[in-house]
Amino acid sequence: MINKYVKNASDLVSTHEATRNGFLEYALRKSKESVPYLDKAKAFKLILEQKTKQPKDILKLDEVLSSCYEAAGVSVKANKYLTDSDLKDILLEFIKEFLEPSGEQYIEELIYRYLLTSGDALGGRMRNLVGSIANEKLTRNIISQLQVLNISFEYYDKFSKTWLASKNYTIDQVPDIRAIKWILKSGGKRQLIYNLTVPIVKKNIDLVILNCHSEEITGKAFKEMISNPSNYELLGELKGGVDPAGADEHWKTANTALSRVRDNFKKHDIDIPLVFIGAAIEISMSKEIFSQYTTGQITNCANLTVENQLVNLCYWLVTQR
Amino acid sequence: MINKYVKNASDLVSTHEATRNGFLEYALRKSKESVPYLDKAKAFKLILEQKTKQPKDILKLDEVLSSCYEAAGVSVKANKYLTDSDLKDILLEFIKEFLEPSGEQYIEELIYRYLLTSGDALGGRMRNLVGSIANEKLTRNIISQLQVLNISFEYYDKFSKTWLASKNYTIDQVPDIRAIKWILKSGGKRQLIYNLTVPIVKKNIDLVILNCHSEEITGKAFKEMISNPSNYELLGELKGGVDPAGADEHWKTANTALSRVRDNFKKHDIDIPLVFIGAAIEISMSKEIFSQYTTGQITNCANLTVENQLVNLCYWLVTQR
DNA sequence: TAGACTCGAGTAG
DNA sequence: ACTACTCGAGTCT
DSSP, X not given: OXXXXXXXXXXXXXXXXXXXXXXXXXXXHHHHHTHHHHHHXXXXXXXXXXXXXSGGGGGGOGXXXXXXXXXXXXXXXXXXXXXXXXXXXXXXXXXXXXXXXXXXXXXXXXXXXXXXXXXXXXXXXXXXXXXXXXXXXXXXXXXXXXXXXXXXXXXXXXXXXXXXXXXXXOGGGGGGEEEEEEEOTTSOEEEEEEEEEETTTTEEEEEEEESSOOSOSSSHHHHHHHHOGGGEEEEEEEEOOOOHHHHHXXXXXXXXXXXXXXXXXXXXXXOOOEEEEESOOXXXXXXXXXXXXXXXXXXXXXXXXXXXXXXXXXXXXXXXX | OOOTTOOSGGGGSOOHHHHHHHHHHHHHHHHHHTHHHHHHHHHHHHHHHHHOSSGGGGGGXXXXXXXXXXXXXXXXHHHTTSOHHHHHHHHHHHIIIIIGGGGGGHHHHHHHHHHHHHHHHHHHHHHHHHHHHHHHHHHHHHHHHHHHTTOOEEEEETTTXXXXXXXXXXXXXXXXXXXXXXXXXXXXXXXXXXXXXXXXXXXXXXXXXXXXXXXXXXXXXXXXXHHOGGGEEEEEEEEOOOOHHHHHHHHHHHHHHHHHHHHHHHTTTOOOOEEEEESOOOHHHHHHHHHHHHHTSSSEEEETTOHHHHHHHHHHHHHOO
């Protein structure tokens, strides 16, 4: 019972207010993220107006053919699995079924359908963004702890692929931080890495803390380091989504992910400490999480939207042992 | 090793061809499902043209206010968590940030943004549809088995909420079938129900087979019947999605769901038979599934896109014991 | 009716 | 290249 703000299962449950805040922030952000999608649609429309006089003219527009596929309902993901011949057939069917019946309005029909597909794409992008924002929230809290405890640290910038000293840190760099390393008062080394593929489980783990440092976080030497289970201090799952309807769904996923880590480290006779941090926690799953916490299957847990729990967990992450 | 077409983990893996077929069917269906979303957008546009002269006029349009919220990026789901005041603020911000800067084009901007949100909604609808279609595929295969084996059955129509005799069955009723009941040659009763909330686990299970019949599948008597763990013959998870990228994600979910069933029946000293049926099975997860199959943690499994495996599993579902 | 189901739109290691 | 991560858009019980 390490986290003193998690005394009961119900402490973990997200409040309605937290959920509301999440959806509110989401809506505002989505409006902003829409802009490039709209710009693309408008540019696409202009090309269609200039270069086509009738639906079947789009078949000749090589430059915007992939946009036409999107209009026909093919996502970028689906596109990969279809052959050129499949795509051509879809497009022919699309022209015949939906564009030609629209008569003069075929460009409007095409653009409207393009926007439908774009909306789904935007939704996908937003989901990734929510995940990144959760990472960033955790990063800010961890760095705050390091600063408060006056522990100097280095952070790894994912673009320059270099470690920077804590004195260079500013809050606008948070999105680019892939890893953080520091040294405990006791002399122990710590290195936190996000979204690392852990060879022991052959899966990506949201949050990994190693008990050793490395200059690179790619390459052969690093690969060797992370292949040794005794170099791991802790692993964790972080779920930043706020939707209550997704809460149990994603906890089930996290639960299997954590089980895989536990089982695979156990093969090396290691009881690896695990944590779960989630923003959407409902009553029923809170009981399962708390039960795992009580029995030690997970070592710590927190609701990402409960300040005290998060701060306490970060303090512990930074200082443990 | 009940399913004679599942001899190795690799037998479970989905082929590229199956994935392609899935995405192809998906794209064609999506084009058709788009129509009502486009119609709504066009109707919305007409109202805006008739009743507004400038962006802030939309605030007075009570009839289409919820459509305006959607245009501002608020999904129906998000809407539920926001207060009227939140929504009003979002709309004001939306007008100021995105509609007013568009000048004369504010209606186009509004409709384009409405379509983006609609596209995400359509995506959600499509995901549900894929799930239903998988259910229907299973239903058709089960009924075919019953017919081939000359076992008379009754099927429960979810709208009329009544049981109909097998002689009334036609293939176009498949989408409305919630349950099927039949009697084994040995005299044993069987009743299959989809998406049943099982009191023993307090969760919905995709596929449930009981060893007893009931007149209703709601109400007190039925509730009592399904509260008795010894009335269960088998439970299963069915995953109809074809996307390889979602395969492991959804298997992790299914795995926790199956574990919950197993653990909760175990509390009543029952080793309940479990099955997993999935359309998107990748190599790594196929090994986990096959391993569970070998050790008896699951009793049967099949790839929904592999005809032999599915038929064999349905034969077994229909005739077991 | 609150709760938990459907699955793929993106992304990145 | 390949695998598996992000999470909420719907739906139904």
